Amino acid sequence: MATFYIYLFLVSLSLTKxxxxxxxxxxxxxESIDIRCTMSKIAPLTLMSSSVSLTKKFDSIDLKFDSDENMELDKNYFMILNELLPTVSNDPLTITLRFQDFRSFHAKSSSFSQLYHGITSPQKRLIVELHPVKAKSITFDRNSFDNLHIHELSIFADSLTSPFESIFNNANITHLNIEGAIVTHDPLLLKDYTGNIQSLKITRMIDIINSEEFPPFPVKSYTIEAHKMRTLDALSFINYKQLTGLNIIQPDVSITxxxxNGLENIPTLKSMSFDAERIADGALKHVKHIETLILGTYTKMLDTESLNSLKSLKQLDVRYVQFSTLQANTSCSLADYINRRRMMGLTVYLPNENPxxxxxxxxxxxxxxxxxxLIKCQSANNDRCLFSSCSIVSEYFTRKQKEDIEDQQKLNTPSVITPAQSLPIVRPFVPPLIDLNDNDSPYYPDENIFQQEEQTTTTTIINPIDINIYDDEDVMTKSTNIISTTKLLVFNPDESENQFSTPVMKRIHPDPKKNQSSKYLVLSWIPFAIIAACLFLSLIIAMISYVIYHKQRTASFKLVPQAAPIV
Structure with missing residues (x-):
């Protein structure tokens, strides 16, 4: 074991430098074209003259700024990072900026501008983590992300202090994720706002969900994720046209x-996520218009009747559900719902592991x-699944076991010749005919002979069902052929004398087409039977004579008493 750890250590050393x-x-x-750097204070980023960037490019850059001082970022502070990235890449590119233990943070206008400028990649990501010593010490000036064109921007902070419309003005971001921060909204800045944010997701730990905590930001798609929620004021979002998703994670109350109540009045709401222990009866009837439902690991009880009310549901994500911990008949009802709706086009995401x-x-x-x-768990779990308390599961495994047995029997059954594949009829050898009748005419004209053959074939087929399928002997199809041939000879006495000039003809009619040779003759079995009967009768007479003679000789013999010996 020690050798193994030493080997891993040496491998890790070879991969990092x-x-x-x-x-x-x-x-x-x-070696995986990643680079991680640490700086103890904020200073202008300057590449060394002998930098590896001259010969090597990186797909991932991770910079950590750890300082207890005030951090201030100037305009285009991170633009130099573009020199470490490949100009064209088929892989995702990621830049991570971590700011820790600072007293205050101030990002000036265009601090993050020009990042990924001139870089082509299928996915360009930027992650900004802000961990201050005290709260509300983060400030972003107007247009901090000016002229930033990326696919995803994730910000982790406790607050941003500045309004949303000011920070992300003139930014082009496909997905914007803000976690933990309180984001304010300034309606007065909307007239000058030129940002283009496709989707926004704000994650917060909060007691109440309402429009004050989650203002209507100028985005095309808006998702709210609330942790430890107690109250939801759905009516406050009634005028939201961009609210498309609501995630309720580990609430302190049951979902009732x-x-x-009131979410049915938000027609744009298409996705719901619940990570709650109990979803009470009838709760989902208020969101029956959603198309995506996600259930989390804390889910224990679910009302299946209200689940059936989700007529518009297209996607069901249960990848994080612990099926073994579901209470009552939740797991069985959920399985029945998935089995029925999958045939109607429902897309289901199941857990990848089932330990x-x-x-x-x-x-x-x-x-x-x-x-x-099924293949992995069949040997160790098949018998238990046959007696599952969920009827749909037990019936399935019972039917599956029966099908497996039938398939195994078909593999073990020997091949049987079917009627369509019956053995061909073999015609028996017919020897040449011998005419032993002396009264017949010696002439055999061929032109006046009409032959008519009648063949009667009787075939007996052994039914494969009547055969024992466990018999190791081959099963053959028996075929009995009975051929009856009748030949009709018709003569014209007036024409027989003129047709042949030879007075004597052979009495044998060989048929070269049917017979291989004309040397074989058909002999009668009657003389042999008579001879055998005579021999058998002679043997019987001889045996009877011997018995009579033996009895007479025994009767004439008398036993003579023997005298005592003379001493």
Whole structure:
């Protein structure tokens, strides 16, 4: 074991090495074209003259600024990072900026501008993590992300202080994720706002969900994710035209109809996510117009009747559900719902792993997915699944076991010749005919002979069903052919004398087409039978004579008494 750990240590050393990239920063380069650097204070980023960037490009750049001082970012502060990125890449590119333990943070206008400028990649990501010593010490000036064109921007902070319309003005971002921060909204800035944010997701830990905590930002798609929620004021979002998703994660209350009341008035709401222990009866009837439903790991009880009310549901994500911990008949009802709706076009995302071989999850995996869990868990879990408390699962495994037995029997059954494949009829050898009648005419004209053959064939087929399928002997089809041939000879006495000039003809009619040779003759069996009968009768007479003679000789013999010996 020690040798193994030493080997891993040596491999890790071979994959990582210290490299000099920036002045005043310690960096580590990885063979997987990643680089990580750490700086103890904020200073202008300057590449070394002998930088590895001249010969090597990176797909991932991770910069960490760890300082207890005030951090201030100037305009185009990170534009130099473009020199470390490939100009054209088929892989995703990621830049991560971490700011830790600072007293205050101030990003001036266009601080993050020009990042990824002139870079072509299928996905360009920027991650900004802000961890201050005290709260509300983060400030972004107007147009901090000016002229930034990326696919995804994720910001982790406690607050942004500046309005949303000011920070992201003139930014072009496909997906914007803000986690933990309180984001304010300024309607007065909307007239000058030129940002283009396709989708926005704001994640916060909060007691109440309403329009004050989650203002209507100028985005095309808006998702709210609330942790530890207690109250939901759905009526406050009634005028939201961009609210498309609502995620309720680990709420301190159960999901009841009262909690979700009013969500039916938001027609743009298409996605809901619940990570709650209990979803009460009738709660989902208020969101029956949603198209995507996601259930989390904390889900224990679910009202299946209200689940059936989701007529518009197109996607169901249960990848994080622990099926073994579901209470009551939730797992069985959920399996029945998935099995019925999958045939109506429902897309289901199942857990990738099933370490305990849960029968319901094995059933769903075989119905919806590739069925790999059925093969993996069949030997150790098949008997238990046959007696599952969920009827749909037990019936499936019972039917599956019966089909497997029938398939195995078909493999073990020997091949049987079917009637369509019956053995061909073999005509018996017919020897030449011998005419032993002396009164017949010696002439055999061929032109006046009409032959008519009648063949009667009787075939007996052994039914494969009547045969024992476990018999190792081959099963053959018996065929009995009975051929009756009748030949009719017709003579014209007036023409027989003129047709042949030879007075004597052979009495044998060989047929070269039917007979291979004309040397074989048909002899009568009657003389042989008479001879055998005579021999058998002579043997009987001889035996009777011997018995009579032996009895007479024994009767004439008398026993003479023997005298005592003379001493």
């Amino acid at each position: 210290s490299c000099d990239v920036f002045v005043g920063m310690s960096c580590t380069c990885y 109809p009262k909690i979700l 305990y071989c849960d029968c319901i999850l094995v059933f769903l995996n075989n119905m919806v997915d590739d069925g790999s869990q």
